[in-house]
Amino acid sequence: MAVPSRSTKERLLSVLDDLEVLSRELIEILALSRSQKLPQPGEDTQILELLVQRDGEFQELMKVAQKQGKVHQEMQLLEKEVEKRDSDIQQLQKQLKEAEHTLATAVYQAKEKLKSIEKARKGSISSEEIIKYAHRISASNAVCAPLNWVPGDPRRPYPTDLEMRSGMLGHMSNLASNGVNGHLPGDALAAGRLPGMPPVCFGLFADCFEFELKQIFKTVSCFPRRFVIFVDDSLFSPSEITICIINFQPVTRTTEQNKHCFYKLSFQVSSGNKVH
Amino acid sequence: MAAVPVQQDPEDDDYSLLPLVHDIIKCMDKDSQDVHQEINKLKARIQEAREQISTMPGIDKSPEEQQQQLQTLREQVRTKSLLLQKYKSLCVFDIPKA
Numbered sequence: 001m002a003v004p005s006r007s008t009k010e011r012l013l014s015v016l017d018d019l020e021v022l023s024r025e026l027i028e029i030l031a032l033s034r035s036q037k038l039p040q041p042g043e044d045t046q047i048l049e050l051l052v053q054r055d056g057e058f059q060e061l062m063k064v065a066q067k068q069g070k071v072h073q074e075m076q077l078l079e080k081e082v083e084k085r086d087s088d089i090q091q092l093q094k095q096l097k098e099a100e101h102t103l104a105t106a107v108y109q110a111k112e113k114l115k116s117i118e119k120a121r122k123g124s125i126s127s128e129e130i131i132k133y134a135h136r137i138s139a140s141n142a143v144c145a146p147l148n149w150v151p152g153d154p155r156r157p158y159p160t161d162l163e164m165r166s167g168m169l170g171h172m173s174n175l176a177s178n179g180v181n182g183h184l185p186g187d188a189l190a191a192g193r194l195p196g197m198p199p200v201c202f203g204l205f206a207d208c209f210e211f212e213l214k215q216i217f218k219t220v221s222c223f224p225r226r227f228v229i230f231v232d233d234s235l236f237s238p239s240e241i242t243i244c245i246i247n248f249q250p251v252t253r254t255t256e257q258n259k260h261c262f263y264k265l266s267f268q269v270s271s272g273n274k275v276h
Numbered sequence: 277m278a279a280v281p282v283q284q285d286p287e288d289d290d291y292s293l294l295p296l297v298h299d300i301i302k303c304m305d306k307d308s309q310d311v312h313q314e315i316n317k318l319k320a321r322i323q324e325a326r327e328q329i330s331t332m333p334g335i336d337k338s339p340e341e342q343q344q345q346l347q348t349l350r351e352q353v354r355t356k357s358l359l360l361q362k363y364k365s366l367c368v369f370d371i372p373k374a
Contacts, residue, residue, distance in 0.1 A: 008335040013326065020322050023297050027315065030304055055294050062291040065335045071342055072334025078349040085356035092363055 008065050015058045022051040296321055 006014075026047045033044070296318040303311040329335070334342065 005338040005340060007337050007341075008339065009329060009332070012329045012335070016322060016325055016329070019293055023293065023318060026297065027300060027304070030301060034304060034307075051297065052294065055292050058293070059291050064339055065329070065332050068334040068337075068339060068342055069332055071346055075334070075342075075346055075349055078346070078353055081353045082349060082356065085353065085360060088360055089356060092360065096363075 008061060008068055012058070012061050012065060015054055015061060018054045019051065019058060022047055022054060026051060291325070293318065293321060293325075 026044060029044050029047065296314065300311060300314040300318065302308075303314050337345070
């Protein structure tokens with residue numbers, strides 16, 4: 001087992017102690033020999049030789065110590081360099097982690113988009129079918145009533161029950177009836193008006209008006225014909241409404257940007273009020 | 277009698293105590309009264325050397341240990357520099373071939 005070598009400081013102090021002891025002994029021996037006038041052959045010479053040897057060691061060690069001092073300075077500089085490199089590495093590590101996070105997010109979003117694209121590709125509908133359907137609903141009176149429509153006319157002045165219920169408004173109405181979005185008031189259902197609406201689309205319109213009156217909206221738009229109904233909700237309260245569409249009248253309005261064709265509707269309500 | 281300076285120049289390589297011992301012996305040979313003064317000079321010089329040793333930097337280790345530590349530090353600086361250089365020169369758009 002290797003014995004750890006002593007430090008330079010310990011060796012220097014040890015040699016210095018030796019020098020002190022040897023020089024004291026030498027002076028004492030010399031002083032004694034002077035006072036007693038007795039020669040001490042050999043002993044003082046031996047001590048002197050040891051003193052010279054230790055003095056040489058001391059000088060060598062002092063040179064080593066000076067060199068070690070310079071090496072120490074170099075080591076301090078290197079330690080500062082190591083600290084600087086450590087700081088740089090930590091900074092780089094932080095930046096790499098941020099980049100990893102950003103890239104992971106981007107990859108996740110890209111995968112989600114690819115999934116959406118694939119889904120859309122699988123459920124694609126040809127444009128021809130959409131155009132055919134548009135022609136079919138436009139050929140009948142499914143989107144608006146004929147201009148000369150009067151009550152009793154068998155031609156339908158509104159979309160059929162099935163079409164209305166399969167549309168977005170129909171879904172919204174179902175959701176509202178189920179209380180999902182809470183727009184339909186509970187007292188309206190309790191009043192039993194909705195089941196009493198003769199055509200279902202009347203009921204749907206009534207649903208819409210329930211929405212409108214509840215939310216104090218003024219306008220209901222039904223695409224694709226910009227089918228607009230103007231309602232003044234101050235004429236009646238929601239609990240009294242029983243609406244029957246009795247007439248359509250086309251109205252053309254030109255704004256700065258567009259020319260719109262509206263249909264002004266006449267309604268008959270249960271209270272006898274007529275609203276234009 | 278030669279006067280030996282008590283204050284040792286740090287840059288001076290001569291740290292020998294022998295001149296002081298020599299002066300003491302000369303004074304003793306001459307039965308001079310200055311022998312006590314010379315002895316005090318030697319004592320002061322030894323004390324000064326002790327203080328100097330206690331404040332000298334980097335001598336808490338042996339030269340071998342110090343050299344080993346120096347090599348370790350140099351190696352650390354070299355390794356860390358290479359690592360930094362490697363990561364800084366990485367092209368993020370390089371796609372490794374499968």
